[in-house]
Amino acid sequence: MGAWARRLRRELVVAALMLAAALAFLAAVRELYVLQMLSFVFIFAIYAQSWNLVAHSGQHSLGHAAFLGLGSYGSIVVATRLGVPSAVALFLGPLVPALAGLGIGGLCRRLREAYFGMVTFGCTAIVQVLVVEQFGWLTNRWDGLDAPRLAPEGLEIERVAVFNYVLGLALMVATYVVVASIMRSRTGMAFIAIHDNEAVAAAAGVSVVRYRLLAMTVGGYIAGLAGALNGHTLTRHISPGVFGIEDSIWPVLYSIAGGLGTAEGPILGTLVVRVFWEWAIRRVGGFDSLILIGLMLALVVTMLPRGIYPVVARAVGSIGARRRRRAEARP
Amino acid sequence: MSKHFGGLQALSGVDLEIPAGEIVGLIGPNGAGKSTLLNAITGVHPPDAGTIRFDGHDLAGLPPDRITRLGIGRTFQVPQPLGSLSCLDNVAVAALFGGRAASVEAAADEAHAILDFVGLAGRALLPPQGLTIVDLRRLELARALATRARLLLLDEINTGLTASEMTEAIRLIQRVRDRGATILMVEHLVRLIMSVCDRVVVLDFGSKIAEGTPDEIGRNPDVIRAYLGPQRGGADARG
Secondary structure (H helix, E strand, O other), X not given: OHHHHHHOHHHHHHHHHHHHHHHHHHHXXXXXXXXXXXXXXXXXXXHHHHHHHHHHOOOOOOOOHHHHHHHHHHHHHHHHHOOOOHHHHHHHOOHHHHHHHHHXXXXXXXXXXXXXXXXXXXXXXXXXXXXXXXXXXXXXXXXXXXXXXXXXXXXXHHHHHHHHHHHHHHHHHXXXXXXXXXXXXHHHHHHHHHHHOHHHHHHOOOOHHHHHHHHHHHHHHHHHHHHHHHHHHXXXXXXXXXXXXXXXXXXXXXXXXXXXXXXXXXXXXXXXXXXHHHHHHHHOOHHHHXXXXXXXXXXXXXXXXOOHXXXXXXXXXXXXXXXXXXXXXXX | OEEEEOOEEEEOOOOOOOOOOOEEEEEOOOOOOHHHHHHHHOOOOOOOEOOOEEOOEEOOOOOHHHHHHHOEEEOOOOOOOOOOOOHHHHHXXXXXHOOOOOOHHHHHHHHHHHHHHHOOHHHOOOOHHHOOHHHHHXXXXXXXXXXXXXXXXXXXXXXXOOHHHHHHHHHHHHHHHHOOOXXXXXXXXXXXXXXXXXXXXXXXXXXXXXXXXXXXXHHOHHHHHHHHOHHHOHHHOOO
């Protein structure tokens, strides 16, 4: 525990800051719409962190919606058909996409880059068909399922929004700590070695296939957790539309905008892109807002090819360094 | 063992034994099959026929990472550092997985010692992108050493050295052997092969054409012909 906390000192500080900032915001702002939007950001930040972790092992999935959707379905089916409390189903449901991650990862174990992306994309279409056809008796086919809510019964709508906000925040920060500790562990070293060069990783003794599958399994679970949380708190309904291309693209955009390969990037990217998106739709609207969003993403990628987070981290780091210098200068 | 790629017979019936504790040189003209042989031993391109045994283990069909963990380390002919890691972490990965270090911290300590051993201590925290080609080859060697290999396969790690660097390289390789490793080294540099190797194996067109002490190889007419071409072979080849 001591070594773990020492290795993760910086990340634990960041986690505490995120919690403090988000709770302070909650105390100041009680507008329902804003809380809903931020709950959505928290959930999709969990989702983007999953994509980023899998990408950290050199596997850039273009079919991540399979895991998001299976997490939703898994949790809702477990809750409604088995009568398990939603709070428990929330953590059991994602086991389904974890298993799917293992299977899809196994199918793609020799593929890299665009080929890996293509096959994961195709797998999502297959998953959709399986969910609608083969498991139609469980999933109610194209009509989908209503999700029992997580918030206690009898709570008024403002309280439910606060409940969803705090729960989303807690799970997002917990995911961050888990992902960061994976990245800084032995497993993270294996991921990054595989990411950089599989032949060299193998020559260094890394079991390439085993670690790739591990990344897909853990990534499947985390994405599934985001899906389950989304179903029980925000959409309150799941239908096969969740397997569409759009939800596979979002985590890629969020992660790239925020900073690939950093634990913080996907969270920051989700927040910035999503808040900008909401602002553009509300204030500008229509096609003009889509043009603005495209422009914003293009600017981020061309001007900050490593994402927003490294710039923020450097700025914070230089403030810290200046303060230390000033402290040393004092007699 | 034999290996072909499509219609090309890259290795045909090569038989090779590397006794523990020796430094064996593997030479031959370009395209003779030297790198193919290393890739066959390390499981990157397993042979189509024949067997490879190491310390009582049959290596046939084992994936490269298993072979590394059994105790065979390699360098790549074209240095391939892991670009997102520091030099230290490049070596630490190998100590952690190939060398089975107990923890990330233990692997880092070990990597520090190995970087010091190969003369890269001052580069530990730098990214590998800024290294010279000579330093990149040392990093390759450091990574191979960190796997705690008992057999090291060194693929042209000394090409392009100046005379003084060469002297240093020879000393380094001898020190590696003194730590208890057996070495198979592919090299074009005749001076180096002659001064450090206990035995030399010559490949040409995928076949072993000679094997012996450096002195014997230097006098072998087949070897001279392979290097200088048949029309100038035999008695004409004195240069």
